[in-house]
Structures are given as C-alpha cells and as structure tokens.
Amino acid sequence: VKIHPKVAEEAARIVSIRRRLHQQPELSFQEHGTAKLIVEELRGARVDVRHPVARTGVVATMQNGDGPCIALRADMDALPITESSNAPYKSQNEGVMHACGHDGHVAMLLGAVRALDALRSEWRGTIKFLFQPAEEGHAGAVSMIEDGALEGAAAAFGAHLWNFQDVGTVGVRAGPVMAAADRVTINVRGRGGHGAAPHQAVDAIMVAGHLLVALQSIVSRSVDPLDSAVISIGELRGGYGYNIIADDVFLRGTARAYREEVRQLLRRRLGEVCEGVGRTFGAKIELEYRDGYPPTVNDAAMTDVVRRAAGRVVGEAVGEPYMSMGGEDMAYYLRRVPGCFFFVGSSPLGASPRIPHHHPSFDFDEAALGIGASVFVNIALDMLRA
Numbered sequence: 001v002k003i004h005p006k007v008a009e010e011a012a013r014i015v016s017i018r019r020r021l022h023q024q025p026e027l028s029f030q031e032h033g034t035a036k037l038i039v040e041e042l043r044g045a046r047v048d049v050r051h052p053v054a055r056t057g058v059v060a061t062m063q064n065g066d067g068p069c070i071a072l073r074a075d076m077d078a079l080p081i082t083e084s085s086n087a088p089y090k091s092q093n094e095g096v097m098h099a100c101g102h103d104g105h106v107a108m109l110l111g112a113v114r115a116l117d118a119l120r121s122e123w124r125g126t127i128k129f130l131f132q133p134a135e136e137g138h139a140g141a142v143s144m145i146e147d148g149a150l151e152g153a154a155a156a157f158g159a160h161l162w163n164f165q166d167v168g169t170v171g172v173r174a175g176p177v178m179a180a181a182d183r184v185t186i187n188v189r190g191r192g193g194h195g196a197a198p199h200q201a202v203d204a205i206m207v208a209g210h211l212l213v214a215l216q217s218i219v220s221r222s223v224d225p226l227d228s229a230v231i232s233i234g235e236l237r238g239g240y241g242y243n244i245i246a247d248d249v250f251l252r253g254t255a256r257a258y259r260e261e262v263r264q265l266l267r268r269r270l271g272e273v274c275e276g277v278g279r280t281f282g283a284k285i286e287l288e289y290r291d292g293y294p295p296t297v298n299d300a301a302m303t304d305v306v307r308r309a310a311g312r313v314v315g316e317a318v319g320e321p322y323m324s325m326g327g328e329d330m331a332y333y334l335r336r337v338p339g340c341f342f343f344v345g346s347s348p349l350g351a352s353p354r355i356p357h358h359h360p361s362f363d364f365d366e367a368a369l370g371i372g373a374s375v376f377v378n379i380a381l382d383m384l385r386a
C-alpha cells in the first residue's frame with residue numbers, strides 16, 4: 001500500500017478526527033457538532049467555507065487558478081443504534097452511533113483537503129469538498145443540490161468504507177453499484193362478514209394471500225433474469241378473530257432494482273398485479289409506491305479515473321466491490337454530473353465473521369482512512385493536472 005506522502009503527514013490527525021466524531025455521533029440533519037468540528041478543521045486550509053448548507057452541511061471550495069471544477073463528497077450522519085463496544089472512542093451520545101463509517105468519510109475528506117492545499121503546485125482548477133448531512137434515509141444529497149452545492153462541478157466522486165472487503169483493497173465498478181430502494185404500501189379492501197358465510201363477504205385475507213404470491217411473480221416472471229430486482233413484503237396485518245372474515249389487510253415492503261428501466265417495470269407491474277388481483281376477487285387494492293433513492297450509477301470514464309487513482313495506492317488490489325441492493329444518496333449527484341462512487345475496503349484482516357455496517361459492534365480498520373484519502377488526492381491530481 002502506497003499512502004500519498006502528503007496524506008501520510010496527516011495520518012495521525014485523520015485518525016484523531018475520526019475518533020472525535022465517533023464519540024459524538026449525530027442523527028440526520030442534527031449534525032451541528034459535526035459541522036462545527038469540520039468548520040474548525042477547515043480553518044487551517046485556504047478554502048472558502050459555506051455553512052450551513054442543506055441545514056447542517058458544509059461546502060469548502062478550494063480555488064487554485066483556472067481549470068475544471070470537481071466535487072468530492074463525504075456524508076456526515078450517524079444511526080439510531082446503541083453502540084456495543086469497549087473502544088476508548090466509543091459513542092458518548094446514548095442511542096446514537098456511527099455504525100456506517102460516515103465518521104471515517106468526513107475524516108478522510110478533511111485529510112484530502114489539507115493534502116491538496118499543500119499540493120497546489122501540482123494542480124489547477126477548483127475543488128468543492130461537500131460535507132453532506134442526512135444520508136441515512138433522509139436524502140441530504142437532494143438538499144445539498146438544491147442549495148447549490150454542486151454548482152459549477154463537472155464531476156463528482158464519493159467513497160464508502162466497506163467492511164465487506166479487506167482493508168488494503170478498493171472496489172471500483174462502472175455502471176450501477178447501489179440499488180434504487182422504493183417503498184410500497186398496499187391496502188386490500190374487501191367486505192367483512194361471518195366465517196360461515198363467505199359468499200356474502202369479500203375476504204381480504206384470502207385476497208392478500210393471492211396478492212402476496214402474485215407479487216413475487218414480478219421478479220421471477222417479468223424481470224429479465226440477467227437483471228437484478230427484489231420485492232420484499234416485510235409487514236402484513238389484518239383480521240379480528242377466528243370466525244370473522246377480515247375487511248382490510250395492510251401490507252408494506254420495498255422494491256429494489258439497479259437499473260431505472262427495471263425500477264419503472266417494478267412500479268408498473270406492482271400496479272397491474274394489485275389492480276388485477278383486486279378485480280379477480282372483487283376487492284379494491286390500493287397501492288402507494290414511494291420513490292426512495294435512485295440507483296447509484298458510475299460513469300465509465302470517471303470509473304477509469306478512480307481505478308487508476310486507486311491502483312497507485314493499493315496496486316493490484318483494485319477489484320469489483322461486493323454488490324449490494326442497499327440504497328445510497330450519492331445517486332443524486334451522479335444523476336446530475338458524471339462521477340464515481342467507490343468502496344474502500346475496511347474490514348480488519350482475518351476478521352471472521354466480518355462485522356457488517358449498521359451493526360451495534362461495527363468498527364473498521366483505521367488504515368483504510370489513509371487509503372481513502374490518498375485515492376481522493378490522486379483523483380483530484382489526475383482530473384486537475386496542472
């Protein structure tokens with residue numbers, strides 16, 4: 001592993017920032033202390049600081065002569081999880097925890113700020129460092145874009161520490177890397193009645209049973225088998241007692257896909273199946289389909305930039321990331337400008353089992369921070385070569 005020399009100089013500081021953030025995790029759009037720490041850390045660098053952006057976000061713009069403009073992004077928020085850890089840097093905010101690694105993302109990007117400030121003779125242009133709130137389900141990226149955070153940027157890059165890969169590796173892949181994750185709410189409306197007289201009722205539980213099975217035919221029979229999609233009904237409620245025919249059943253779940261076309265297919269077929277099953281049994285089925293994050297799709301040329309930048313840090317250990325049907329709001333930036341979202345392996349070597357993100361004992365190998373910061377620095381140097 002070849003940490004960029006300017007990042008190596010900042011290594012201790014990057015780890016200390018990460019640990020301070022880890023001790024004071026804050027939920028989406030409540031990252032006030034986090035933003036304060038970021039603004040203080042930026043004081044030592046020649047950047048123009050905008051805060052607040054998107055309520056609790058920070059944008060630092062580093063100008064260095066004429067040239068293109070790129071955006072580098074880190075998310076800032078933590079999760080409502082009680083940390084189970086004996087680490088000295090354990091969460092001091094009861095019930096809140098940096099269980100996804102966003103503390104590390106902020107620390108890596110602050111390290112890149114200082115390194116790129118010291119490397120001004122090697123690049124020309126503008127770098128916008130985006131410290132974004134509320135990635136965990138609250139679409140902070142949308143607020144950032146609405147507040148102009150991306151203005152002027154011709155490309156955007158972001159990273160996720162990734163405990164599904166060993167530290168010392170970087171996952172880079174063109175095309176979709178994270179899924180669209182939409183929410184589905186269904187109400188089956190029948191007509192209640194006596195268990196002895198089904199002919200006088202419309203049994204919502206029986207209809208829901210058919211619907212539940214028919215919905216799974218969408219992925220198995222309507223989606224191209226070479227595409228990825230998943231529909232999961234996570235909640236089903238209805239009924240009153242052993243001799244009562246239920247009038248209403250409520251279902252809730254998620255629909256996920258990598259490609260926008262597949263996502264539209266899921267939405268359309270969900271509507272058709274609900275309508276059709278309802279008509280078949282004389283029930284009325286109401287479907288509410290709520291868009292979550294869109295798919296995160298990497299541009300091919302920008303992915304090549306990241307692959308080369310990462311190759312100079314970890315050599316041969318640049319591979320394809322472990323894929324996930326999870327969602328990520330980096331997707332919104334990548335719909336506006338070409339860019340790449342990459343994965344910095346962070347699982348300690350030999351860890352078995354690997355501790356997944358969003359787990360109460362999540363932690364990562366801090367050696368990944370220098371790797372991630374170095375990749376960001378190399379990306380900027382390549383995109384903005386003097």
Ligand SMILES: [Zn+2]
Nearest residue numbers: 100136357358
């Ligand atoms: Zn997360």
Ligand SMILES: [Zn+2]
Nearest residue numbers: 100102135160
């Ligand atoms: Zn995350």
